Amino acid sequence: MISNYQDFWSWFLQHEKSFYKVVKSGKDIENGFFKHLSQKLGELGEGYYFLTGMLDEETVELVLTADGIIERIVFVEELVNEAPVIPGWKFTSSKPPVDVKGMAINLDNISVSQDYLSFYPNLHPDFPDEIDITIVCEGYTPENANKLATAVYIFLDNYLGELRSVTVIDNHSIVGPDQAKAERIPIEKLNEYLRWRENEFVEKYDGLRYNTEDDEYTQLKAEFPDGKPLLVTINSTLLDWDRKASHPWIFTLEIYYDGKTNDGLPTEELYQLLEDIELEAEEYLPDFDGYLNLGRKTGNGEREVYFACKDFRKPSKVAEYLIRKYQGQLEMDYSIYKDKYWQAFNKYRVV
Numbered sequence: 001m002i003s004n005y006q007d008f009w010s011w012f013l014q015h016e017k018s019f020y021k022v023v024k025s026g027k028d029i030e031n032g033f034f035k036h037l038s039q040k041l042g043e044l045g046e047g048y049y050f051l052t053g054m055l056d057e058e059t060v061e062l063v064l065t066a067d068g069i070i071e072r073i074v075f076v077e078e079l080v081n082e083a084p085v086i087p088g089w090k091f092t093s094s095k096p097p098v099d100v101k102g103m104a105i106n107l108d109n110i111s112v113s114q115d116y117l118s119f120y121p122n123l124h125p126d127f128p129d130e131i132d133i134t135i136v137c138e139g140y141t142p143e144n145a146n147k148l149a150t151a152v153y154i155f156l157d158n159y160l161g162e163l164r165s166v167t168v169i170d171n172h173s174i175v176g177p178d179q180a181k182a183e184r185i186p187i188e189k190l191n192e193y194l195r196w197r198e199n200e201f202v203e204k205y206d207g208l209r210y211n212t213e214d215d216e217y218t219q220l221k222a223e224f225p226d227g228k229p230l231l232v233t234i235n236s237t238l239l240d241w242d243r244k245a246s247h248p249w250i251f252t253l254e255i256y257y258d259g260k261t262n263d264g265l266p267t268e269e270l271y272q273l274l275e276d277i278e279l280e281a282e283e284y285l286p287d288f289d290g291y292l293n294l295g296r297k298t299g300n301g302e303r304e305v306y307f308a309c310k311d312f313r314k315p316s317k318v319a320e321y322l323i324r325k326y327q328g329q330l331e332m333d334y335s336i337y338k339d340k341y342w343q344a345f346n347k348y349r350v351v
Contacts, residue, residue: 002043005082011040020088023052023060047072061090068166070336074313097161105151110144112151118184127341129245131197132171136184140176149174168194170340205246212287218350224300228264234295234348247292247308248340251315253281256331259301277322278305284318294345312336
């Protein structure tokens with residue numbers, strides 16, 4: 001049974017020669033390699049995907065990927081970082097960018113290539129750091145919009161690389177040429193544009209720190225449709241902060257408890273346990289390191305704790321640690337998404 005990264009690579013070393021032969025021959029890769037690899041990665045945990053092929057005549061490249069799932073990226077990176085040096089093998093975390101010149105993405109009679117794509121940025125004065133682009137695609141129709149969107153996403157994955165594709169662009173939409181509302185830019189210039197925006201962002205917020213010690217909090221109370229109470233505690237000082245974009249990742253820790261006996265709210269004993277878990281999360285995610293506790297929502301057998309973060313990797317590790325630690329006491333889950341201006345929390349503003 002594979003229980004950690006070292007176990008996985010020890011197993012891989014035992015079989016790498018036969019795996020190498022299978023990939024190089026190109027014969028029955030599914031049964032000779034993928035089936036075994038999939039089983040062992042499944043034992044290690046969820047969210048590990050892969051693809052492989054010959055990098056050159058003598059080197060097999062194994063790409064391990066989270067398939068764009070933000071919460072799993074750090075674990076894929078850690079697994080690859082622990083890989084031993086094996087002659088004839090190259091291990092890569094996340095799908096790397098490739099040369100898309102002359103490449104076409106074909107999907108159910110839909111074909112997308114750089115010759116058919118262009119883009120233009122959408123600028124928002126109220127949200128100046130938002131990277132919002134519109135991709136213009138020849139052949140776009142309302143009938144093929146969904147399939148075309150999938151093909152464009154695959155193209156961006158290849159062009160930008162998986163990691164940049166899912167972390168750099170904040171919002172994007174796809175339209176046809178007749179719907180374009182600005183001058184179109186060739187898609188091959190998108191990478192250059194994104195790097196300029198990234199550098200601009202880093203220069204603006206590099207070294208910025210925040211201390212929540214003197215912040216003020218607002219207590220809000222509402223009701224679910226069935227009349228059960230919903231309690232919200234929110235950092236009102238942070239909601240008025242003008243540098244929100246410096247902490248663009250929202251981490252939500254979800255904790256489930258038995259709320260049947262107290263009108264959906266935790267008992268005194270459960271309340272203390274929930275407080276302890278939140279304090280422990282704060283200990284591992286301190287404000288001075290770029291993790292700001294925005295507040296919490298409690299009711300109907302669930303507490304959600306919200307952090308605005310500079311980084312998406314460490315929250316994943318902290319969440320997985322807490323889930324393991326409190327397994328058997330409370331069920332927990334988490335999510336991480338990008339929201340540069342914390343727009344999801346506008347509903348908690350008191351005007």
